[in-house]
Amino acid sequence: MVILTPVSDATFDRSRCSVAGTLAVVGEKWSLLVLREAFLGVRRFADLQQALGAPKAVLTDRLATLVREGVLSREPYRAEGERQRHEYRLTDKGRDLYPTLVALMAWGDRYLTDGPPPLALEHRDCGAAVRVALVCDDGHEIGGPREVRARAAGAGAAPA
Amino acid sequence: MVILTPVSDATFDRSRCSVAGTLAVVGEKWSLLVLREAFLGVRRFADLQQALGAPKAVLTDRLATLVREGVLSREPYRAEGERQRHEYRLTDKGRDLYPTLVALMAWGDRYLTDGPPPLALEHRDCGAAVRVALVCDDGHEIGGPREVRARAAGAGAAPA
DNA sequence: CATGCTGGGTTCGCTTGCCGAACCGCGCGC
DNA sequence: GCGCGCGGTTCGGCAAGCGAACCCAGCATG
CATH class of the missing domain: 1.10.10.10 (Winged helix-like DNA-binding domain superfamily/Winged helix DNA-binding domain)
Structure with a gap:
């Protein structure tokens, strides 16, 4: 069983x-x-x-x-x-770990800090603020986990 | 000093x-x-x-x-x-920690796994693969840390 | 009623990891 | 040669992680 x-x-x-x-x-x-x-x-x-x-x-x-x-x-x-x-x-x-760091930082900025974030990231070319986004390959921006489906690799039948 | x-x-x-x-x-x-x-x-x-x-x-x-x-x-x-x-x-x-998890997963998929990722994320609406991206508020996609400038909060030209 | 089973923990030693402070060794300037 | 400072290594003590054992509530069974 x-x-x-x-x-x-x-x-x-x-x-x-x-x-x-x-x-x-x-x-x-x-x-x-x-x-x-x-x-x-x-x-x-x-x-x-x-x-x-x-x-x-x-x-x-x-x-x-x-x-x-x-x-x-x-x-x-x-x-x-x-x-x-x-x-x-x-x-x-x-x-390539940069997005991970930025994601951690963004969360802390939002929930742990009040006032302006201790460290602000801006796009070197245009000066606008930098943030992490979830996107799909069709170009849609994704709001959160609810809009995502996870599929295991051996998606047939793989007993653990 | x-x-x-x-x-x-x-x-x-x-x-x-x-x-x-x-x-x-x-x-x-x-x-x-x-x-x-x-x-x-x-x-x-x-x-x-x-x-x-x-x-x-x-x-x-x-x-x-x-x-x-x-x-x-x-x-x-x-x-x-x-x-x-x-x-x-x-x-x-x-x-809101979801992007962090996705970023960690993406890195592992790229560098630690050969073959297909153990868990694939797809957009529920369109089925396309989900990834984490760095973007600026002007809509540019950012390739990496070199395109980003970090500015400390207390530093000179810091708008409240 | 007594008994056992099961989920959700808590307790108990042991091992591993983290810590600050002390120590060490190489190469440089003197 | 001598002292110094960077980049570590070593050391004893404390905290966290670990698996196994134990515990307790409540349902089921007899």
Whole structure:
């Protein structure tokens, strides 16, 4: 007897869910905040540490993970009369996490902050405010989850 | 003397950053996965527990947090000849986290999965695939972080 | 009535992770 | 050579996550 959730859409293989997978990469504490700093242009260990206030050991670990996962790259540089150091910069893979960060920020701006948002994003070309939108490939803008249907990949019969 | 990072855009007050704030609400382990299930229509404790495989105690705690934060509501119900139970359902505040989940999922679909995504989202009206996009209020679609400028709230030309 | 079953938790040890502070090592300027 | 500062690593303590065991209400069964 299989007592699964009675919800039709909910019968898919959680173990390979993309949300879980992404969280396995960037879901640990500090990871997404490191990326926020990266998007703000912070690249050096000391600057990250000061901006975040995270323990050095944790920061070291998070950076190593993000580099290993290909979200950041660790590249040598040397400043005027100093020894060689490394800096951490976003890869294309990392840059593609931008919408996720913006979505998190937008929610916080709306529900956690009163008054103007602490950080405003504007389109470099036209100066207008930037926001995240759900759209479908036919060009419709989507208001919320109710307008969306989820379909599992093995949409025939896949017992878990 | 304030020694902040030399990076121009990076000088804003991290302590009230909306990304950090949002993560304080949904950034703990399992929280976003609970919400994923919620968006799939899973509402009952036992169903959540089975779907996620999280320890009961943690799940209890996450649900309580999400209810306290107003992301979920805890509502009594009673099924045919059973005693009264509670179910957890998304509030509007919770529903507004949908783009965040979709963004996380999209990234995982792209970089973590080969082949078709485990879960496909389609527009209920037209059947076309759903994706998350960055747009500006003038209607331009934005390709990535390079096209965006961040401005701190306290900075010079900030209209209230 | 006593008994058992089931859903929704709570409690209990154990392990893992996070934390701040201390320590270390390399390369540079002196 | 000496000291210094960046970029870590190490260390002890605390908090969170973990699976398993336990608990309690209420319905069903005998």
